[in-house]
Amino acid sequence: GLERDLAGRHVVISAGGTREPLDPVRFLGNHSSGKQGYALAATAAARGARVTLLSANATLPDPAGVDVVHVSTALQLREAALKAVLDADAVVMAAAVADFRPAEYATGKIKKVDGVDQPPITLVRNPDILAELSADRARPGQLVVGFAAETDDVLANGRAKLARKGCDLLVVNEVGGGKAFGQDTNAAVLLGADGAEVAVPDGPKEALADRIWDEVVARLG
Ligand code: C5P
Numbered sequence: 001g002l003e004r005d006l007a008g009r010h011v012v013i014s015a016g017g018t019r020e021p022l023d024p025v026r027f028l029g030n031h032s033s034g035k036q037g038y039a040l041a042a043t044a045a046a047r048g049a050r051v052t053l054l055s056a057n058a059t060l061p062d063p064a065g066v067d068v069v070h071v072s073t074a075l076q077l078r079e080a081a082l083k084a085v086l087d088a089d090a091v092v093m094a095a096a097v098a099d100f101r102p103a104e105y106a107t108g109k110i111k112k113v114d115g116v117d118q119p120p121i122t123l124v125r126n127p128d129i130l131a132e133l134s135a136d137r138a139r140p141g142q143l144v145v146g147f148a149a150e151t152d153d154v155l156a157n158g159r160a161k162l163a164r165k166g167c168d169l170l171v172v173n174e175v176g177g178g179k180a181f182g183q184d185t186n187a188a189v190l191l192g193a194d195g196a197e198v199a200v201p202d203g204p205k206e207a208l209a210d211r212i213w214d215e216v217v218a219r220l221g
Pocket residue numbers: 014074093094095096097098099126127128129130131145146147148149
């Protein structure tokens with residue numbers, strides 16, 4: 001990634017993890033640090049791209065030369081993504097998006113009730129942003145990349161997810177046992193809808209990011 005092979009391109013990246021509020025003091029969230037998405041943003045900028053980073057609750061400094069849009073919930077991320085991808089050449093959804101959100105937001109703090117052991121929390125499905133962006137490409141030839149964290153049968157589950165989501169590339173991480181979340185290194189297999197299978201050994205998140213951009217560049221018209 002020493003060349004500016006993304007010059008003239010606009011890339012959109014989501015990073016971090018969504019938070020789905022229950023009440024003014026609580027949320028449903030996840031452990032995504034945002035490091036992989038921020039590494040994708042920094043490496044794309046270094047390769048000459050115009051970069052829009054949709055950051056969900058990451059506490060990392062804004063990368064230099066990148067447009068950062070801060071969001072919190074999955075619905076906010078969806079709104080920001082639909083807008084940002086309109087003129088994008090490539091979209092990489094690295095954020096951990098909550099599959100469910102509380103059906104209702106309590107405007108006052110939810111209280112314990114004596115004798116009631118089951119909290120009155122109902123969840124509803126969030127939209128699948130990656131599947132939506134893949135199905136309705138904002139531009140012909142726009143490249144869509146997803147991430148998948150799998151604990152078992154990584155390749156088989158990855159292939160099934162790639163087909164289900166309808167994206168062009170899927171970055172499959174093996175998680176569990178302290179892997180990936182919050183770490184500075186990552187190992188992955190990049191699966192292409194064209195049949196490609198690229199194993200990226202454990203290394204800095206920037207190195208994986210550059211390998212992902214290599215695969216994106218090779219597929220951009
Ligand atoms: O289905 P799963 O959550 O494993 O898929 C992960 C991929 O899908 C990631 O790229 C994530 O950003 C994206 N995703 C999404 N909207 C959701 C759930 C996941 O865009 N509601």
